[in-house]
Amino acid sequence: xxxxxxxxxxxxxxxxxxxxxELALSMSDLADKAGITRSHLYSLLNGTTRDPSVHTLxxxxxxxxVSPIVLLRHYLHGHRHATDPREAPACVVxxxxxxxxxxxxxxxxxxxxxxxxAPGETFTQTWTLQNVGNVAWRARSLVRLDxxxxxxxxxxxxxxxxxxxxxxxxxxxxxxxxxxxxxPVTLSLDFxxxxxxxxxxxxxxxxxxxxxxxxxxxxxxxxxxxxxGF
Numbered sequence: 001x002x003x004x005x006x007x008x009x010x011x012x013x014x015x016x017x018x019x020x021x022e023l024a025l026s027m028s029d030l031a032d033k034a035g036i037t038r039s040h041l042y043s044l045l046n047g048t049t050r051d052p053s054v055h056t057l058x059x060x061x062x063x064x065x066v067s068p069i070v071l072l073r074h075y076l077h078g079h080r081h082a083t084d085p086r087e088a089p090a091c092v093v094x095x096x097x098x099x100x101x102x103x104x105x106x107x108x109x110x111x112x113x114x115x116x117x118a119p120g121e122t123f124t125q126t127w128t129l130q131n132v133g134n135v136a137w138r139a140r141s142l143v144r145l146d147x148x149x150x151x152x153x154x155x156x157x158x159x160x161x162x163x164x165x166x167x168x169x170x171x172x173x174x175x176x177x178x179x180x181x182x183x184p185v186t187l188s189l190d191f192x193x194x195x196x197x198x199x200x201x202x203x204x205x206x207x208x209x210x211x212x213x214x215x216x217x218x219x220x221x222x223x224x225x226x227x228x229g230f
Contacts, residue, residue: 165199200224201223
């Protein structure tokens with residue numbers, strides 16, 4: 001059987017092609033690293049295999065050095081759009097101003113919990129988003145909203161601020177790499193905790209090239225830490 005390189009039409013095909021080229025892997029190399037046959041890999045990418053096991057997707061994600069969640073979301077995104085273009089993956093937030101522009105937040109694998117830190121400690125916060133729409137993200141940025149938003153709890157009919165003090169960061173905004181449809185993007189920022197005990201937060205929002213909010217105000221990136229003095 002003459003197997004050809006799969007097209008770049010679907011999200012999972014585009015991800016696999018881009019990532020394996022970055023890793024200098026042939027399709028045969030990738031199949032070997034994932035512990036599957038080359039024909040199974042091709043059938044997975046071209047949609048012949050409709051219901052791959054979680055174990056298969058996990059092994060393939062390991063060979064590609066990407067999160068299994070990223071790969072699963074790519075697969076579901078491509079399959080759903082092939083059957084019904086109106087459907088979209090779960091946990092998707094859509095733009096209210098740009099038709100076809102959608103984002104999904106990708107949680108990271110468990111890491112050492114940074115939520116309890118020492119006074120003055122510096123740590124790195126990493127967020128991963130995925131462009132699950134059909135609009136390319138170009139010249140976008142993440143902008144800090146610390147002076148505009150606080151974390152609050154409701155006490156009776158009143159709101160009481162829980163974290164109205166913020167973490168220090170060297171920048172108020174950071175550029176977002178251009179991200180085509182279907183692709184994930186990961187950003188890491190360094191923060192420094194205040195030199196006193198308490199609960200502190202930071203809140204970030206995506207803006208487009210015009211400086212306008214890309215998504216509704218209730219979609220934002222945040223981290224909350226508790227500083228414990230010694």
